[in-house]
Amino acid sequence: MLTERLFNTAMLLGAHSHPPLQFRVDTLIFSLLIFLGLAAILLKFAWKPIMEGLDSREGRIADDIENARLANEQAQESLKTYQDKLAGVEGEASAIIAEAKQDALAAKEKIVTEAKTEAQRERDKALADISAAKNAAVRDLAETSVDSAVSLAGNIVGRSLNKDDHSKLIQEAVERFKSGSSA
Amino acid sequence: MNNNNPIVDDKKHDEDHDSHDGADGAAVVAHGDPGHVDHSTGHSAHPEKSGIEKAMDWYLSPDHLIGHVQDAHYFEGFGFKEEIDEATGKVKVDKETGEPVVSFAKNKIKIPWVSPWTEDKPLIGENGTFFTGLKNDNQFFGPATFQPSKFIVLELIGALILCAIFIPFARKIKNGDRPKGRFSNMLDSTLLYVRDEIAVPGIGSHDAKRFLPFVWTVFFFVLVLNLIGMVPGLGAATGSISVTTALAIAVFIVVVGTGMKKMGVVGFLKAQAPHLDINPGLKLVLLPMIWAIEVFGLMVKHMVLAVRLFANMFAGHLVLGVFVAFIGVTWGSWMSWGVAPVTILASVAISLLELLVAFIQAYVFAFLTSLFIGAAIHPH
Numbered sequence: 001m002l003t004e005r006l007f008n009t010a011m012l013l014g015a016h017s018h019p020p021l022q023f024r025v026d027t028l029i030f031s032l033l034i035f036l037g038l039a040a041i042l043l044k045f046a047w048k049p050i051m052e053g054l055d056s057r058e059g060r061i062a063d064d065i066e067n068a069r070l071a072n073e074q075a076q077e078s079l080k081t082y083q084d085k086l087a088g089v090e091g092e093a094s095a096i097i098a099e100a101k102q103d104a105l106a107a108k109e110k111i112v113t114e115a116k117t118e119a120q121r122e123r124d125k126a127l128a129d130i131s132a133a134k135n136a137a138v139r140d141l142a143e144t145s146v147d148s149a150v151s152l153a154g155n156i157v158g159r160s161l162n163k164d165d166h167s168k169l170i171q172e173a174v175e176r177f178k179s180g181s182s183a
Numbered sequence: 184m185n186n187n188n189p190i191v192d193d194k195k196h197d198e199d200h201d202s203h204d205g206a207d208g209a210a211v212v213a214h215g216d217p218g219h220v221d222h223s224t225g226h227s228a229h230p231e232k233s234g235i236e237k238a239m240d241w242y243l244s245p246d247h248l249i250g251h252v253q254d255a256h257y258f259e260g261f262g263f264k265e266e267i268d269e270a271t272g273k274v275k276v277d278k279e280t281g282e283p284v285v286s287f288a289k290n291k292i293k294i295p296w297v298s299p300w301t302e303d304k305p306l307i308g309e310n311g312t313f314f315t316g317l318k319n320d321n322q323f324f325g326p327a328t329f330q331p332s333k334f335i336v337l338e339l340i341g342a343l344i345l346c347a348i349f350i351p352f353a354r355k356i357k358n359g360d361r362p363k364g365r366f367s368n369m370l371d372s373t374l375l376y377v378r379d380e381i382a383v384p385g386i387g388s389h390d391a392k393r394f395l396p397f398v399w400t401v402f403f404f405v406l407v408l409n410l411i412g413m414v415p416g417l418g419a420a421t422g423s424i425s426v427t428t429a430l431a432i433a434v435f436i437v438v439v440g441t442g443m444k445k446m447g448v449v450g451f452l453k454a455q456a457p458h459l460d461i462n463p464g465l466k467l468v469l470l471p472m473i474w475a476i477e478v479f480g481l482m483v484k485h486m487v488l489a490v491r492l493f494a495n496m497f498a499g500h501l502v503l504g505v506f507v508a509f510i511g512v513t514w515g516s517w518m519s520w521g522v523a524p525v526t527i528l529a530s531v532a533i534s535l536l537e538l539l540v541a542f543i544q545a546y547v548f549a550f551l552t553s554l555f556i557g558a559a560i561h562p563h
Protein backbone atom coordinates (compact mmCIF):
# COMPACT_ATOMS: atom_id res chain seq x y z
CA MET A 1 0.00 0.00 0.00
CA LEU A 2 2.73 2.39 1.02
CA THR A 3 4.91 1.37 -1.90
CA GLU A 4 2.03 1.82 -4.29
CA ARG A 5 1.30 5.21 -2.86
CA LEU A 6 4.94 6.27 -3.09
CA PHE A 7 5.04 5.09 -6.68
CA ASN A 8 1.93 7.07 -7.49
CA THR A 9 3.43 10.10 -5.80
CA ALA A 10 6.61 9.74 -7.79
CA MET A 11 4.61 9.46 -10.99
CA LEU A 12 2.63 12.53 -10.07
CA LEU A 13 5.79 14.43 -9.27
CA GLY A 14 7.27 13.47 -12.58
CA ALA A 15 4.29 14.78 -14.47
CA HIS A 16 3.62 17.74 -12.27
CA SER A 17 3.82 21.18 -13.79
CA HIS A 18 4.10 22.94 -10.50
CA PRO A 19 5.76 26.25 -9.61
CA PRO A 20 9.26 24.80 -9.02
CA LEU A 21 9.35 23.98 -12.70
CA GLN A 22 7.75 27.27 -13.63
CA PHE A 23 9.87 30.05 -15.03
CA ARG A 24 9.23 33.24 -13.17
CA VAL A 25 10.70 36.12 -15.06
CA ASP A 26 10.84 38.33 -11.98
CA THR A 27 12.80 35.73 -9.97
CA LEU A 28 15.07 35.20 -12.94
CA ILE A 29 15.78 38.91 -13.35
CA PHE A 30 16.30 39.44 -9.61
CA SER A 31 18.65 36.45 -9.47
CA LEU A 32 20.62 37.66 -12.47
CA LEU A 33 20.95 41.14 -10.96
CA ILE A 34 22.03 39.74 -7.58
CA PHE A 35 24.59 37.47 -9.22
CA LEU A 36 26.01 40.20 -11.44
CA GLY A 37 26.06 42.65 -8.51
CA LEU A 38 27.82 40.08 -6.35
CA ALA A 39 30.31 39.34 -9.11
CA ALA A 40 31.06 43.07 -9.50
CA ILE A 41 31.47 43.66 -5.75
CA LEU A 42 33.62 40.59 -5.23
CA LEU A 43 35.71 41.38 -8.30
CA LYS A 44 36.60 44.80 -6.93
CA PHE A 45 36.89 44.11 -3.22
CA ALA A 46 37.78 40.42 -3.01
CA TRP A 47 38.93 38.63 -6.14
CA LYS A 48 41.39 41.27 -7.37
CA PRO A 49 43.11 41.69 -3.97
CA ILE A 50 43.10 37.91 -3.51
CA MET A 51 44.66 37.39 -6.94
CA GLU A 52 47.23 40.08 -6.19
CA GLY A 53 47.97 38.41 -2.88
CA LEU A 54 48.24 34.96 -4.45
CA ASP A 55 50.47 36.30 -7.24
CA SER A 56 52.62 38.12 -4.72
CA ARG A 57 52.88 35.04 -2.52
CA GLU A 58 53.58 32.74 -5.45
CA GLY A 59 56.15 35.21 -6.79
CA ARG A 60 57.80 35.31 -3.42
CA ILE A 61 57.76 31.53 -3.15
CA ALA A 62 59.18 31.28 -6.68
CA ASP A 63 61.89 33.81 -5.75
CA ASP A 64 62.60 31.89 -2.58
CA ILE A 65 62.86 28.66 -4.53
CA GLU A 66 65.12 30.33 -7.12
CA ASN A 67 67.27 31.84 -4.38
CA ALA A 68 67.41 28.49 -2.65
CA ARG A 69 68.44 26.88 -5.93
CA LEU A 70 71.15 29.47 -6.48
CA ALA A 71 72.31 29.13 -2.89
CA ASN A 72 72.40 25.40 -3.34
CA GLU A 73 74.43 25.75 -6.51
CA GLN A 74 76.82 28.12 -4.75
CA ALA A 75 77.07 25.78 -1.83
CA GLN A 76 77.79 22.90 -4.18
CA GLU A 77 80.48 24.95 -5.89
CA SER A 78 81.97 25.95 -2.54
CA LEU A 79 81.83 22.37 -1.39
CA LYS A 80 83.61 21.24 -4.53
CA THR A 81 86.25 23.96 -4.08
CA TYR A 82 86.80 23.02 -0.49
CA GLN A 83 86.86 19.36 -1.35
CA ASP A 84 89.46 20.05 -4.03
CA LYS A 85 91.41 22.18 -1.60
CA LEU A 86 91.14 19.51 1.02
CA ALA A 87 92.30 16.91 -1.46
CA GLY A 88 95.27 19.20 -2.36
CA VAL A 89 96.09 19.80 1.26
CA GLU A 90 95.96 16.10 1.94
CA GLY A 91 98.41 15.50 -0.93
CA GLU A 92 100.61 18.32 0.29
CA ALA A 93 100.53 16.97 3.79
CA SER A 94 101.41 13.51 2.52
CA ALA A 95 104.31 14.95 0.55
CA ILE A 96 105.46 16.92 3.59
CA ILE A 97 105.20 13.84 5.74
CA ALA A 98 107.05 11.76 3.15
CA GLU A 99 109.74 14.44 2.83
CA ALA A 100 109.99 14.70 6.56
CA LYS A 101 110.29 10.96 6.82
CA GLN A 102 112.95 11.02 4.16
CA ASP A 103 114.80 13.86 5.92
CA ALA A 104 114.50 12.05 9.19
CA LEU A 105 115.89 8.90 7.69
CA ALA A 106 118.78 10.80 6.13
CA ALA A 107 119.43 12.57 9.40
CA LYS A 108 119.24 9.27 11.18
CA GLU A 109 121.72 7.67 8.82
CA LYS A 110 123.99 10.66 9.04
CA ILE A 111 123.87 10.65 12.81
CA VAL A 112 124.42 6.92 12.96
CA THR A 113 127.32 7.16 10.50
CA GLU A 114 128.85 10.04 12.38
CA ALA A 115 128.34 8.25 15.62
CA LYS A 116 129.94 5.12 14.23
CA THR A 117 132.85 7.12 12.84
CA GLU A 118 133.31 8.96 16.08
CA ALA A 119 133.04 5.74 18.00
CA GLN A 120 135.62 4.12 15.71
CA ARG A 121 137.87 7.10 16.09
CA GLU A 122 137.51 7.04 19.82
CA ARG A 123 138.17 3.35 19.79
CA ASP A 124 141.24 3.70 17.61
CA LYS A 125 142.46 6.53 19.78
CA ALA A 126 141.82 4.47 22.86
CA LEU A 127 143.63 1.51 21.34
CA ALA A 128 146.53 3.71 20.34
CA ASP A 129 146.67 5.20 23.82
CA ILE A 130 146.56 1.72 25.28
CA SER A 131 149.26 0.56 22.92
CA ALA A 132 151.42 3.56 23.71
CA ALA A 133 150.88 3.13 27.40
CA LYS A 134 151.67 -0.52 27.06
CA ASN A 135 154.83 0.17 25.17
CA ALA A 136 155.83 2.78 27.70
CA ALA A 137 155.10 0.41 30.50
CA VAL A 138 157.05 -2.36 28.80
CA ARG A 139 159.96 -0.07 28.22
CA ASP A 140 159.90 1.12 31.77
CA LEU A 141 159.66 -2.42 32.98
CA ALA A 142 162.50 -3.51 30.72
CA GLU A 143 164.64 -0.60 31.71
CA THR A 144 163.96 -1.18 35.32
CA SER A 145 164.57 -4.92 34.94
CA VAL A 146 167.77 -4.36 33.01
CA ASP A 147 168.96 -1.77 35.46
CA SER A 148 168.27 -4.18 38.24
CA ALA A 149 169.82 -7.06 36.38
CA VAL A 150 172.90 -5.04 35.39
CA SER A 151 173.25 -3.69 38.79
CA LEU A 152 173.00 -7.19 40.13
CA ALA A 153 175.35 -8.58 37.57
CA GLY A 154 177.82 -5.74 38.19
CA ASN A 155 177.75 -6.54 41.76
CA ILE A 156 178.35 -10.14 40.95
CA VAL A 157 181.15 -9.76 38.44
CA GLY A 158 182.61 -6.69 40.01
CA ARG A 159 182.66 -4.45 37.18
CA SER A 160 180.42 -1.80 36.03
CA LEU A 161 178.93 -1.56 32.66
CA ASN A 162 179.47 1.63 30.86
CA LYS A 163 176.71 3.67 29.51
CA ASP A 164 176.75 2.19 26.06
CA ASP A 165 176.68 -1.39 27.29
CA HIS A 166 173.95 -0.48 29.57
CA SER A 167 171.83 0.92 26.75
CA LYS A 168 172.59 -2.00 24.57
CA LEU A 169 171.49 -4.47 27.17
CA ILE A 170 168.28 -2.58 27.76
CA GLN A 171 167.58 -2.48 24.10
CA GLU A 172 168.09 -6.18 23.73
CA ALA A 173 165.94 -6.88 26.77
CA VAL A 174 163.15 -4.79 25.40
CA GLU A 175 163.34 -6.55 22.09
CA ARG A 176 163.19 -9.87 23.72
CA PHE A 177 160.34 -8.77 25.89
CA LYS A 178 158.44 -7.56 22.94
CA SER A 179 159.00 -10.71 20.99
CA GLY A 180 158.13 -12.73 24.06
CA SER A 181 154.89 -10.84 24.75
CA SER A 182 153.84 -10.93 21.13
CA ALA A 183 154.53 -14.69 20.99
CA MET B 184 -3.81 24.90 -9.26
CA ASN B 185 -5.60 21.62 -8.91
CA ASN B 186 -5.79 20.34 -5.45
CA ASN B 187 -7.89 17.37 -4.37
CA ASN B 188 -6.78 17.37 -0.80
CA PRO B 189 -9.81 17.73 1.48
CA ILE B 190 -7.81 19.77 3.92
CA VAL B 191 -7.69 22.58 1.44
CA ASP B 192 -11.28 23.43 2.24
CA ASP B 193 -10.48 23.68 5.91
CA LYS B 194 -7.63 26.00 5.20
CA LYS B 195 -9.52 28.11 2.73
CA HIS B 196 -9.06 31.17 4.87
CA ASP B 197 -5.28 30.66 4.65
CA GLU B 198 -5.44 30.32 0.93
CA ASP B 199 -7.60 33.41 0.68
CA HIS B 200 -5.11 35.17 2.87
CA ASP B 201 -2.40 34.31 0.37
CA SER B 202 -4.54 34.68 -2.70
CA HIS B 203 -2.13 37.21 -4.14
CA ASP B 204 0.34 34.41 -4.62
CA GLY B 205 -1.13 31.61 -6.63
CA ALA B 206 2.18 29.83 -6.80
CA ASP B 207 2.19 29.46 -3.07
CA GLY B 208 -1.09 27.66 -2.85
CA ALA B 209 0.58 24.35 -2.25
CA ALA B 210 2.70 25.80 0.48
CA VAL B 211 -0.42 27.01 2.24
CA VAL B 212 -1.76 23.48 2.18
CA ALA B 213 1.52 22.25 3.51
CA HIS B 214 1.11 24.21 6.67
CA GLY B 215 -2.18 22.67 7.57
CA ASP B 216 -2.59 20.08 10.23
CA PRO B 217 -3.97 16.64 9.39
CA GLY B 218 -5.60 16.62 12.75
CA HIS B 219 -8.07 19.11 11.38
CA VAL B 220 -9.26 16.93 8.53
CA ASP B 221 -12.86 17.53 7.80
CA HIS B 222 -14.11 13.99 7.60
CA SER B 223 -17.37 15.00 6.04
CA THR B 224 -15.63 16.42 2.97
CA GLY B 225 -12.84 13.92 2.97
CA HIS B 226 -15.15 10.94 3.16
CA SER B 227 -17.40 12.14 0.42
CA ALA B 228 -14.63 11.39 -2.10
CA HIS B 229 -13.11 8.32 -0.43
CA PRO B 230 -15.53 7.04 2.22
CA GLU B 231 -13.61 3.80 2.67
CA LYS B 232 -10.26 5.40 3.57
CA SER B 233 -8.78 4.83 7.00
CA GLY B 234 -7.07 7.47 9.12
CA ILE B 235 -3.58 6.48 8.05
CA GLU B 236 -4.58 6.45 4.39
CA LYS B 237 -5.93 9.95 4.73
CA ALA B 238 -2.72 10.98 6.47
CA MET B 239 -0.79 9.53 3.56
CA ASP B 240 -2.98 11.42 1.13
CA TRP B 241 -2.14 14.54 3.05
CA TYR B 242 1.53 14.18 3.83
CA LEU B 243 2.62 12.42 0.67
CA SER B 244 0.58 14.51 -1.72
CA PRO B 245 2.75 16.21 -4.36
CA ASP B 246 1.28 19.58 -3.43
CA HIS B 247 2.26 19.13 0.19
CA LEU B 248 5.76 17.83 -0.54
CA ILE B 249 6.55 20.34 -3.24
CA GLY B 250 5.11 23.08 -1.05
CA HIS B 251 8.03 22.59 1.31
CA VAL B 252 10.73 23.02 -1.32
CA GLN B 253 9.29 25.62 -3.66
CA ASP B 254 9.70 29.35 -3.64
CA ALA B 255 7.24 31.49 -1.71
CA HIS B 256 6.66 35.03 -0.56
CA TYR B 257 7.14 34.10 3.07
CA PHE B 258 9.37 32.08 5.35
CA GLU B 259 8.07 29.18 7.37
CA GLY B 260 8.46 29.84 11.05
CA PHE B 261 6.72 30.77 14.24
CA GLY B 262 4.97 33.99 15.10
CA PHE B 263 1.84 35.63 16.36
CA LYS B 264 -1.22 34.59 14.43
CA GLU B 265 -4.92 35.37 14.62
CA GLU B 266 -6.88 32.38 15.88
CA ILE B 267 -9.64 31.08 13.64
CA ASP B 268 -12.91 29.80 14.96
CA GLU B 269 -13.21 26.38 13.34
CA ALA B 270 -16.99 26.44 13.48
CA THR B 271 -17.45 29.68 11.63
CA GLY B 272 -14.09 29.92 9.88
CA LYS B 273 -13.77 33.49 11.07
CA VAL B 274 -11.17 35.19 13.24
CA LYS B 275 -11.88 34.82 16.94
CA VAL B 276 -12.65 38.11 18.67
CA ASP B 277 -12.16 38.97 22.32
CA LYS B 278 -15.62 39.77 23.65
CA GLU B 279 -14.36 42.35 26.14
CA THR B 280 -11.90 44.29 24.02
CA GLY B 281 -13.36 43.51 20.62
CA GLU B 282 -9.89 42.83 19.26
CA PRO B 283 -8.83 39.65 17.43
CA VAL B 284 -7.44 36.81 19.58
CA VAL B 285 -3.79 36.31 18.75
CA SER B 286 -1.58 33.37 19.72
CA PHE B 287 2.03 32.30 19.12
CA ALA B 288 1.96 29.44 16.65
CA LYS B 289 3.41 28.08 13.45
CA ASN B 290 3.12 30.92 11.07
CA LYS B 291 4.33 32.38 7.84
CA ILE B 292 6.74 35.26 8.10
CA LYS B 293 5.84 37.40 5.15
CA ILE B 294 8.49 39.27 3.20
CA PRO B 295 7.48 42.94 3.26
CA TRP B 296 7.35 44.65 -0.08
CA VAL B 297 5.33 47.32 -1.76
CA SER B 298 4.77 46.57 -5.39
CA PRO B 299 2.11 47.79 -7.76
CA TRP B 300 1.80 44.32 -9.24
CA THR B 301 0.14 41.26 -7.72
CA GLU B 302 -0.40 37.65 -8.74
CA ASP B 303 -3.83 38.60 -9.99
CA LYS B 304 -2.55 41.61 -11.85
CA PRO B 305 1.08 40.96 -12.69
CA LEU B 306 3.31 43.08 -14.87
CA ILE B 307 3.84 40.18 -17.26
CA GLY B 308 1.84 37.02 -17.74
CA GLU B 309 -1.64 38.19 -16.81
CA ASN B 310 -4.38 35.57 -17.15
CA GLY B 311 -1.89 32.86 -18.01
CA THR B 312 -0.48 34.67 -21.00
CA PHE B 313 3.13 35.49 -21.54
CA PHE B 314 4.68 38.26 -23.58
CA THR B 315 3.03 37.62 -26.93
CA GLY B 316 -0.45 37.20 -25.55
CA LEU B 317 -0.48 33.52 -26.42
CA LYS B 318 -2.37 31.34 -24.00
CA ASN B 319 -0.05 29.50 -21.70
CA ASP B 320 -2.24 26.67 -20.44
CA ASN B 321 0.53 24.80 -18.66
CA GLN B 322 1.71 27.85 -16.76
CA PHE B 323 5.21 27.16 -18.00
CA PHE B 324 5.91 30.82 -17.46
CA GLY B 325 4.65 32.24 -14.18
CA PRO B 326 3.39 35.75 -13.72
CA ALA B 327 5.97 38.44 -13.01
CA THR B 328 5.03 40.62 -10.06
CA PHE B 329 8.56 41.71 -9.11
CA GLN B 330 7.84 41.04 -5.45
CA PRO B 331 10.81 39.52 -3.67
CA SER B 332 10.37 35.88 -2.85
CA LYS B 333 12.03 33.69 -0.23
CA PHE B 334 14.69 32.55 -2.68
CA ILE B 335 15.53 36.13 -3.62
CA VAL B 336 16.05 36.95 0.06
CA LEU B 337 18.18 33.83 0.45
CA GLU B 338 20.24 34.80 -2.57
CA LEU B 339 20.83 38.22 -1.02
CA ILE B 340 21.79 36.56 2.27
CA GLY B 341 24.13 34.23 0.39
CA ALA B 342 25.69 37.18 -1.44
CA LEU B 343 26.16 39.03 1.86
CA ILE B 344 27.75 35.95 3.44
CA LEU B 345 30.21 35.71 0.55
CA CYS B 346 31.05 39.41 0.84
CA ALA B 347 31.44 39.08 4.63
CA ILE B 348 33.79 36.15 4.20
CA PHE B 349 35.92 37.04 1.21
CA ILE B 350 36.38 40.81 1.52
CA PRO B 351 38.08 40.60 4.96
CA PHE B 352 40.00 37.54 3.77
CA ALA B 353 41.21 39.47 0.72
CA ARG B 354 42.50 42.26 2.97
CA LYS B 355 44.44 39.74 5.02
CA ILE B 356 46.29 38.12 2.15
CA LYS B 357 46.48 41.11 -0.20
CA ASN B 358 50.18 41.68 0.52
CA GLY B 359 51.05 38.08 -0.12
CA ASP B 360 50.92 37.08 3.52
CA ARG B 361 50.12 33.48 4.21
CA PRO B 362 46.65 32.76 5.62
CA LYS B 363 46.48 32.20 9.35
CA GLY B 364 43.93 30.00 11.08
CA ARG B 365 41.94 27.00 9.99
CA PHE B 366 39.10 28.91 8.33
CA SER B 367 41.46 31.15 6.34
CA ASN B 368 43.49 28.14 5.27
CA MET B 369 40.30 26.39 4.21
CA LEU B 370 39.26 29.39 2.10
CA ASP B 371 42.73 29.68 0.64
CA SER B 372 42.94 26.03 -0.33
CA THR B 373 39.40 26.11 -1.79
CA LEU B 374 40.25 29.17 -3.89
CA LEU B 375 43.41 27.50 -5.14
CA TYR B 376 41.54 24.26 -5.81
CA VAL B 377 38.97 26.08 -7.97
CA ARG B 378 41.79 27.85 -9.81
CA ASP B 379 44.07 24.86 -10.33
CA GLU B 380 41.55 22.03 -10.71
CA ILE B 381 38.57 23.77 -12.33
CA ALA B 382 39.51 27.00 -14.12
CA VAL B 383 42.95 26.11 -15.47
CA PRO B 384 42.05 22.63 -16.84
CA GLY B 385 38.79 23.96 -18.37
CA ILE B 386 39.92 27.28 -19.80
CA GLY B 387 43.63 26.72 -20.22
CA SER B 388 46.49 28.12 -18.20
CA HIS B 389 47.00 31.08 -20.54
CA ASP B 390 43.47 32.52 -20.27
CA ALA B 391 42.31 31.09 -16.94
CA LYS B 392 43.40 34.12 -14.94
CA ARG B 393 41.07 36.46 -16.84
CA PHE B 394 38.01 34.35 -16.08
CA LEU B 395 39.00 33.16 -12.62
CA PRO B 396 36.94 35.83 -10.79
CA PHE B 397 33.84 34.75 -12.70
CA VAL B 398 34.46 31.05 -12.03
CA TRP B 399 35.11 31.80 -8.35
CA THR B 400 31.85 33.76 -8.13
CA VAL B 401 29.89 30.98 -9.83
CA PHE B 402 31.36 28.28 -7.63
CA PHE B 403 30.96 30.03 -4.31
CA PHE B 404 27.52 31.49 -5.08
CA VAL B 405 26.14 28.09 -6.05
CA LEU B 406 27.84 26.49 -3.05
CA VAL B 407 26.54 29.00 -0.52
CA LEU B 408 23.00 28.75 -1.90
CA ASN B 409 23.20 24.95 -1.75
CA LEU B 410 24.46 25.09 1.84
CA ILE B 411 21.80 27.59 2.90
CA GLY B 412 19.32 25.04 1.60
CA MET B 413 20.58 22.59 4.21
CA VAL B 414 19.38 24.86 7.03
CA PRO B 415 15.96 23.67 8.21
CA GLY B 416 13.23 26.22 7.64
CA LEU B 417 15.02 28.07 4.86
CA GLY B 418 15.25 26.66 1.35
CA ALA B 419 17.59 25.93 -1.52
CA ALA B 420 17.36 28.76 -4.02
CA THR B 421 19.18 26.51 -6.48
CA GLY B 422 16.11 24.25 -6.28
CA SER B 423 14.30 26.79 -8.47
CA ILE B 424 14.63 26.58 -12.23
CA SER B 425 14.32 30.37 -12.45
CA VAL B 426 17.37 30.89 -10.25
CA THR B 427 19.52 28.30 -12.01
CA THR B 428 18.44 29.66 -15.39
CA ALA B 429 19.61 33.11 -14.31
CA LEU B 430 23.02 31.63 -13.48
CA ALA B 431 23.09 29.75 -16.78
CA ILE B 432 22.20 32.96 -18.65
CA ALA B 433 25.10 34.73 -16.93
CA VAL B 434 27.41 31.92 -18.06
CA PHE B 435 25.94 32.06 -21.57
CA ILE B 436 26.54 35.82 -21.77
CA VAL B 437 30.16 35.39 -20.69
CA VAL B 438 30.74 32.46 -23.07
CA VAL B 439 29.22 34.14 -26.12
CA GLY B 440 30.71 37.53 -25.23
CA THR B 441 34.16 36.02 -24.86
CA GLY B 442 33.90 34.13 -28.12
CA MET B 443 32.69 37.20 -30.00
CA LYS B 444 35.36 39.41 -28.45
CA LYS B 445 38.06 37.03 -29.54
CA MET B 446 36.81 36.07 -32.99
CA GLY B 447 34.37 38.83 -33.79
CA VAL B 448 30.62 38.35 -34.09
CA VAL B 449 30.77 36.79 -37.53
CA GLY B 450 33.85 34.77 -36.70
CA PHE B 451 32.24 33.35 -33.56
CA LEU B 452 29.04 32.47 -35.39
CA LYS B 453 31.02 30.88 -38.23
CA ALA B 454 33.10 28.92 -35.72
CA GLN B 455 29.96 27.21 -34.47
CA ALA B 456 29.86 25.03 -37.59
CA PRO B 457 32.65 22.47 -37.88
CA HIS B 458 34.87 22.31 -40.94
CA LEU B 459 33.40 19.95 -43.55
CA ASP B 460 35.75 18.41 -46.05
CA ILE B 461 33.03 17.30 -48.48
CA ASN B 462 31.58 18.06 -51.89
CA PRO B 463 30.85 21.84 -52.17
CA GLY B 464 27.28 21.23 -53.29
CA LEU B 465 26.59 18.95 -50.39
CA LYS B 466 28.35 21.34 -48.09
CA LEU B 467 26.04 24.16 -49.17
CA VAL B 468 23.07 22.05 -48.12
CA LEU B 469 24.49 20.49 -44.95
CA LEU B 470 26.41 23.40 -43.47
CA PRO B 471 23.40 25.62 -42.61
CA MET B 472 21.64 22.69 -40.99
CA ILE B 473 24.70 21.69 -39.00
CA TRP B 474 25.27 25.31 -38.00
CA ALA B 475 21.67 25.59 -36.79
CA ILE B 476 22.04 22.36 -34.81
CA GLU B 477 25.33 23.53 -33.27
CA VAL B 478 23.88 26.91 -32.25
CA PHE B 479 20.85 25.15 -30.81
CA GLY B 480 23.21 22.77 -29.03
CA LEU B 481 25.11 25.71 -27.56
CA MET B 482 21.90 27.02 -26.01
CA VAL B 483 20.79 23.57 -24.89
CA LYS B 484 24.16 23.02 -23.19
CA HIS B 485 23.59 26.07 -21.04
CA MET B 486 19.99 25.16 -20.35
CA VAL B 487 21.10 21.71 -19.26
CA LEU B 488 23.52 23.44 -16.91
CA ALA B 489 20.53 25.06 -15.24
CA VAL B 490 18.35 21.96 -15.27
CA ARG B 491 21.07 19.73 -13.79
CA LEU B 492 21.62 21.96 -10.78
CA PHE B 493 17.91 22.57 -10.26
CA ALA B 494 16.99 18.89 -10.57
CA ASN B 495 19.68 17.71 -8.17
CA MET B 496 18.86 20.21 -5.46
CA PHE B 497 15.10 19.98 -5.89
CA ALA B 498 15.05 16.18 -5.91
CA GLY B 499 17.36 15.94 -2.92
CA HIS B 500 15.16 18.15 -0.79
CA LEU B 501 12.06 16.38 -1.99
CA VAL B 502 13.49 13.03 -0.89
CA LEU B 503 14.22 14.55 2.50
CA GLY B 504 10.63 15.80 2.62
CA VAL B 505 9.27 12.33 1.79
CA PHE B 506 11.32 10.73 4.57
CA VAL B 507 10.18 13.25 7.15
CA ALA B 508 6.61 12.90 5.92
CA PHE B 509 6.63 9.26 6.99
CA ILE B 510 6.66 10.43 10.60
CA GLY B 511 3.56 12.49 9.96
CA VAL B 512 1.85 9.58 8.21
CA THR B 513 2.30 7.23 11.16
CA TRP B 514 2.03 9.81 13.93
CA GLY B 515 -0.44 8.80 16.62
CA SER B 516 -0.30 5.10 15.77
CA TRP B 517 1.93 2.38 17.18
CA MET B 518 3.88 2.30 13.92
CA SER B 519 5.41 5.69 14.64
CA TRP B 520 7.61 4.11 17.34
CA GLY B 521 9.37 2.12 14.64
CA VAL B 522 9.06 4.51 11.73
CA ALA B 523 10.18 7.71 13.47
CA PRO B 524 13.69 6.56 14.56
CA VAL B 525 14.37 4.92 11.21
CA THR B 526 13.12 8.01 9.40
CA ILE B 527 15.29 10.31 11.49
CA LEU B 528 18.37 8.18 10.84
CA ALA B 529 17.54 8.03 7.13
CA SER B 530 17.02 11.80 7.06
CA VAL B 531 20.41 12.35 8.67
CA ALA B 532 22.01 10.03 6.10
CA ILE B 533 20.23 11.78 3.22
CA SER B 534 21.22 15.16 4.67
CA LEU B 535 24.86 14.09 4.67
CA LEU B 536 24.44 12.97 1.08
CA GLU B 537 22.86 16.33 0.27
CA LEU B 538 25.83 18.05 1.83
CA LEU B 539 28.07 16.14 -0.54
CA VAL B 540 25.74 16.92 -3.45
CA ALA B 541 25.90 20.63 -2.53
CA PHE B 542 29.66 20.62 -3.07
CA ILE B 543 29.56 18.33 -6.10
CA GLN B 544 26.97 20.45 -7.89
CA ALA B 545 28.93 23.63 -7.23
CA TYR B 546 32.00 21.87 -8.62
CA VAL B 547 30.12 20.57 -11.67
CA PHE B 548 28.53 23.96 -12.42
CA ALA B 549 31.86 25.77 -12.15
CA PHE B 550 33.72 23.11 -14.10
CA LEU B 551 31.22 23.13 -16.98
CA THR B 552 31.32 26.92 -16.95
CA SER B 553 35.10 26.72 -17.36
CA LEU B 554 34.76 24.16 -20.14
CA PHE B 555 32.23 26.29 -22.04
CA ILE B 556 34.44 29.36 -21.73
CA GLY B 557 37.43 27.29 -22.82
CA ALA B 558 35.47 25.99 -25.80
CA ALA B 559 34.48 29.54 -26.78
CA ILE B 560 38.11 30.70 -26.68
CA HIS B 561 39.50 27.63 -28.40
CA PRO B 562 36.64 26.47 -30.66
CA HIS B 563 38.65 23.75 -32.37
